[in-house]
Amino acid sequence: MKYLLILFLLVFTLGCKKSDIPTYHGQDGISFYTKYFSDPDSINYSFALQPTNKLRDTVLIPMRLVGKTSTDPRRIKLRAADSSTARANIDYILNEIDLPANQTSVNYPLIVLNSPEMKTKTLKLILEVDPGSELVAGAPGVAVDYSENLQQMTVNITSQLIKPNYWDNIEFVYGPFSVTRFQFMIRVTGLLNFDPNVIGSSEIFRLQVMLRNAIAAYELANGPLIDEFGNQVKF
Amino acid sequence: MLKIKLNIYVFLFIWVSLLSCKKDNQDFTYAKINELQINADSVLSINQFDTLKINPQILQSKPGAGKFTYQWKIYPDQIVAGFTPMIISTDESLNAVISVPPLLGGYHLEYKVTSTDNGVAAFKMFTVNVTSVFSDGWVISSSKDGNAELSFVRSDYRVFYTPAMSVNQTVYSGHAIGTYVYPISDGTQLGIGFFTDKGNYRFSANDFLQTGTSVTSFTPAKDKFTFSLSKFKTEEYVINDGSLYAASIFDGPLNVTYTERLSGDYYFFPKVITSTLFNTYFYDNKNKRFMSVAFGGFYITPAFGSSSTAFNMGNTDMLMVGAMDGPQTSSSGVYYFVMENSNGERYLYSLSGAQPGLNQKILNSPEIESAHSFASSLLLRQMYYATDNKIYQYDILANSSTLIYTFPAGTSIKQIEVQPDNGKTLVVAANAGSTGQVYFFNLDNLGNISNNTYSQMIDGFGEIANIAYRKRN
Numbered sequence: 001m002k003y004l005l006i007l008f009l010l011v012f013t014l015g016c017k018k019s020d021i022p023t024y025h026g027q028d029g030i031s032f033y034t035k036y037f038s039d040p041d042s043i044n045y046s047f048a049l050q051p052t053n054k055l056r057d058t059v060l061i062p063m064r065l066v067g068k069t070s071t072d073p074r075r076i077k078l079r080a081a082d083s084s085t086a087r088a089n090i091d092y093i094l095n096e097i098d099l100p101a102n103q104t105s106v107n108y109p110l111i112v113l114n115s116p117e118m119k120t121k122t123l124k125l126i127l128e129v130d131p132g133s134e135l136v137a138g139a140p141g142v143a144v145d146y147s148e149n150l151q152q153m154t155v156n157i158t159s160q161l162i163k164p165n166y167w168d169n170i171e172f173v174y175g176p177f178s179v180t181r182f183q184f185m186i187r188v189t190g191l192l193n194f195d196p197n198v199i200g201s202s203e204i205f206r207l208q209v210m211l212r213n214a215i216a217a218y219e220l221a222n223g224p225l226i227d228e229f230g231n232q233v234k235f
Numbered sequence: 236m237l238k239i240k241l242n243i244y245v246f247l248f249i250w251v252s253l254l255s256c257k258k259d260n261q262d263f264t265y266a267k268i269n270e271l272q273i274n275a276d277s278v279l280s281i282n283q284f285d286t287l288k289i290n291p292q293i294l295q296s297k298p299g300a301g302k303f304t305y306q307w308k309i310y311p312d313q314i315v316a317g318f319t320p321m322i323i324s325t326d327e328s329l330n331a332v333i334s335v336p337p338l339l340g341g342y343h344l345e346y347k348v349t350s351t352d353n354g355v356a357a358f359k360m361f362t363v364n365v366t367s368v369f370s371d372g373w374v375i376s377s378s379k380d381g382n383a384e385l386s387f388v389r390s391d392y393r394v395f396y397t398p399a400m401s402v403n404q405t406v407y408s409g410h411a412i413g414t415y416v417y418p419i420s421d422g423t424q425l426g427i428g429f430f431t432d433k434g435n436y437r438f439s440a441n442d443f444l445q446t447g448t449s450v451t452s453f454t455p456a457k458d459k460f461t462f463s464l465s466k467f468k469t470e471e472y473v474i475n476d477g478s479l480y481a482a483s484i485f486d487g488p489l490n491v492t493y494t495e496r497l498s499g500d501y502y503f504f505p506k507v508i509t510s511t512l513f514n515t516y517f518y519d520n521k522n523k524r525f526m527s528v529a530f531g532g533f534y535i536t537p538a539f540g541s542s543s544t545a546f547n548m549g550n551t552d553m554l555m556v557g558a559m560d561g562p563q564t565s566s567s568g569v570y571y572f573v574m575e576n577s578n579g580e581r582y583l584y585s586l587s588g589a590q591p592g593l594n595q596k597i598l599n600s601p602e603i604e605s606a607h608s609f610a611s612s613l614l615l616r617q618m619y620y621a622t623d624n625k626i627y628q629y630d631i632l633a634n635s636s637t638l639i640y641t642f643p644a645g646t647s648i649k650q651i652e653v654q655p656d657n658g659k660t661l662v663v664a665a666n667a668g669s670t671g672q673v674y675f676f677n678l679d680n681l682g683n684i685s686n687n688t689y690s691q692m693i694d695g696f697g698e699i700a701n702i703a704y705r706k707r708n
Contacts, residue, residue, distance in 0.1 A: 202491075205483040209494035209533050216498060 028067025029138030030076050030099060030106075030129060032153040035145075042154035046162050047114045049192050055114050060107035061127070061153055065099060066138030073098035077133035078108065081126035086157055091115050091123050099135060112157050122158040166195040173208050174235060180227035188214040211235040270296040271348055271357035279344075280364040281333050283441060289329040291346060291359065306347040307331070309363065312340035315423055336441050337365045337708040339423045367441040369395065371707040373662060374427055376414035377671050379697025383411040383431035385443070387705070388673060392691050399429070399436075399443040409433025411700040412455040415462040416440060417471075419487070425705060428462055430455045437491070440705050447489035451480065453496075457700070463507035465515045466566065467530055472515060477502035479517060481533045499535040501526060506558035511588050512566045518555045524548065525586075538589075545591040546584055553582065557609040559618065560655070561585065571611045571618060573597075579604055583618065583631065599635035600627065610651045613658035617682045621648040626663065628682060639684050640676065649699050653678075656706055663689075664699045671699030 034041050045059050063076070077096045086092050093111040100106065110127070117123065128151060129137035140149045156162065163177040174194070175181060186192060189207055196204055212235040218225055225233040275291040295301070305327050310320035315338060323331045335342060344361035372389040384407070387395040400406060409431040419426040425440035428449060435449035456476040464471055464484075473480045473493055479501075480493040501519040503526075508516035513530040516538065525538035525548040540549020553574035561569030571593070572584040581603050585593035597603050606620035606627070616631040624642040629635075642648065646665050654660040661676040661684065672694040677685040 200488065201485045202483040202488055205481075205533060206492060206494045209481070209497060213495050213498055 026067070027136050028065065028070070028074070030063050030133070030135040031066050031138030031140065031149040031151070032127070033062060033064050033147055033149050035147045041148075041150055042156065044156045044162050044165055045112055045158075046164075047112075047118065047159035048161050049164065051192060057112050057114075059110045059112055059155060061110055061155070062105065063099075063108050064105040064138075064149070065103070065135070066149065067135075069102050069104060071101050073101050075099075075134040076106070076108065077130040078127050079130040081128050081152060084124055084126045085121075086123035086125035086155075087115075089113075091118070091157055092125055092155075094127075110155060112155075114159055118157065118159040120160070122156050122160065122162060125155045125157060127153045127155065164193075164195070166197070169196055170194055170204055173204050174211070175233070176231070178227035178229055178231065178233070180225065181233045184215070184218075184225060184233060185211060208235055267297070268353060268355055269300045269350065273346065273348065273357060273359035275346075275359065275361070277360070278362045278364075280366060282370075283337055283365050283367055284332060284334060287329060287331055287333045287363070289346075289361070291328070293327075293348060302351045303327075304349045304351060306345075306349070308345045308347070309333075309335060309342050310345075311335075311338050311342055311423070312362075313338070313423060315421075333363070333365055335365055336424060336439070337367045337370070339708050341365065367708070369398070369440065369443065369705065371656070372705055373673065374414050374416060374703045374705050375664065375671070375673060375696055376411035376429060376700045376702075377697035378410040378700065379669070381408060381410075382697075383407045383409050383429070383433070384697055385411075385414055385427070385429050385438075386696055387443075388693055392675070392693065394693055394695070396695060399438055399445070402443045403445045405445070407431060407434065407436065410457065411697075412457055412460050413462065413701045414703050416703045416705045417462075417464045418468055422468060424708065427703075427705070430460065430462065432457070437489070441708075447491065449482075450490065450492040451475070452493070453478070453480070459505055461505040461507060463509060465530065466509040466512045466568070469530065470515070470528075470533075472507045472517075472528070474503045474505045474507065474517070477520070479503055479528075479535065481528070483533075494533060497528070497533055497535050499526075501535065504555040504558065506555070506570075508558070508568075508570050508586065509563075510568045510570055510586050514589065516586070516589075518558075518572070520554050523551050523553055525551075545594040548586075548591060551584075552576065553584075556581070557606070557620070559609050559611040561587075561611050562613055563655075571609075573606070573609055573620075581606075583629075593631070595631065595634065597629065597634070597636075600629055601636060601638065602627070603629075603636065608648055608651045610653045610661065612678075612682050613653055613655065615682045619651055619653070619661060621651045621663070623647050624665075626651065626661075640688070646672075650701055652702065652704065655704050662702065662704075664702045666698050669698045670694065671696035673699070673702065 047054055075096055076099055078094050091113055137151060138149055140151050142148045161179045161182050167177045188211055215235055227233050272294040273291050275289055281287050305325055306322055307324040307329050308320050308322050311318055341362055341364040344363045346359040347356050349356040369387050372387055375386045377384050384397045385399040387398055412430040412432060415428045417426050427438040427440050429436045432454050436445055437447040437449060438445050453475050459476045461474050469485055471482045471484055478496040482491045482493045502521040504518045504520050510516060514527045516525050516527045519526050526535050527538050528535055538548040540547040553576055555572055556575045557573035559571040561571055567588045569587045574582040574584050581597045583593055583595045583597055602622045605622050608621040610619045618629040620627050620629060624646045625638060626640045627636040628639045646667050648663060648665045650664045652662045654662055659678050661678055663674040665672050672692055674689040675691040677690045679685050
């Protein structure tokens, strides 16, 4: 009976002991990410779409912290995945950067180089976090705001005209992408960038009328304009 | 001994258990708080930039018992982009200049009195209708001494000559082509467009402050020009010398650049027909048919016609010589048109939404063949038409007209309008040489001019190009 009572009081006492809530601790990481309805999971960069001739340029790639903030800056090191066709220090340069103290995101400045091969090719650079990086590769997944962490980010680099990232937002006005269509648009408007976020959503409709009139004049003089897919260019 | 120990343990256990059952006597101290009652008129109206003074009477259940902080916060009744609630005073009584712009629906003014003793707050909500000095009336575009002018006649007949020039300290050179009032900011505010042969400008209707410009690739042509927003308020249309130009205003640009001429084989009568929400209609005097532009794309397409309706919208075989606004709602509208066949005979058409309504040959109407300005009654089945210096009233049901007013020879009627808000005033803009006058005729219940003459005449304008009604916000 005595032992039973002691045992009972012991359990009774232990039951009052405050226990810590167990939490998971892992190494802080860094991840590429896309915003829902906004950024694509790959980036197209063309030297042909820059307002001036450039031998090198910087492409900003958004990355965000997966883990806790720190009062100290932490190194981020990226590498090219094996399946990349772009060549280090010929087509691109990857520098190590810091995630600044107390920051949760950073734009990684990828340096792209205008190599002769880009006149005829689109080179693919598949970026991932280097295993030796102080901030390791962050876990992939979808956040509550539908933004998504990615383990890799593909950058297509060329000096040819390629489909701009924003084309999906203007296709309902200007039609499906083709190099022929895009060249015609550039020639008629004098613009290189038709991103509604840059020129304004109202402006894309004004330019549509300009292009429609221009293609009518072109057809009158030359006949239909046929693109590389065999489709007639219309606006 | 063992039994004693056991009893001690049992006693301790019971004691601990009983302690946990101890009843909390819930001995809180209650004190009645000082309740406030704020007395003041709840609905207020004030001109923008006037000082609003409110001395609320605060009744306390325990007079003199506490100290308070005060806050006056104002915010719009409807959500307006870019407008955040503003604290305009922290004094017990309000004495503040109301600088917020007039908005449809007005503002809420929240008066908060907080006890510094216990943090309990009492609230009083006011409704504040902010009106503009230029609250409602007629905007007049005119030309004088080589300059284009914009004036305003308020509904109480107070006249503001060239306020746009004064407010902006700018002279608008050239000749006035037209002025138009249009909704901005989702319809909570109004803007004024002003087109001249030397430039085009946009103003806030609240204060005539210039807010931007309208860029065109053409020179606006006198008497061959019009402007309007679509019913959906996302596109602006301009007809100039038969050609249609457009601008999308999805993102509310301050400066608007119009498209090139919208392609097509047409010559439009200068009237934008916003009779439906998503289709805007135009009339092609070249091919004698209605055409339309749908929401979201600047394509002109011929209107679908049917010979079984009052008239075939796709082929009327008539020239349009006049167009009038009938009753309008936010999603549809009624329009009346004066049409002319190849023999010079005139007909009255109407369009309600996209549906042809009236098709009536106008009979027993003197000088109808030379009438150039028209206005439909908004209350009765009547129409007014004007020749150079005469105004006739046309009774649609009786199909006959009577002369209701004659101006002196030398007066040239430029435009007639029925005041949209009440339908009880006929407004006539007229020129005598290079000077312009605006006449206001009260209409009686039968649509006749009261006392057979105008109730107000305001002159001092240059040669009037057009007038446009600015309704109250």
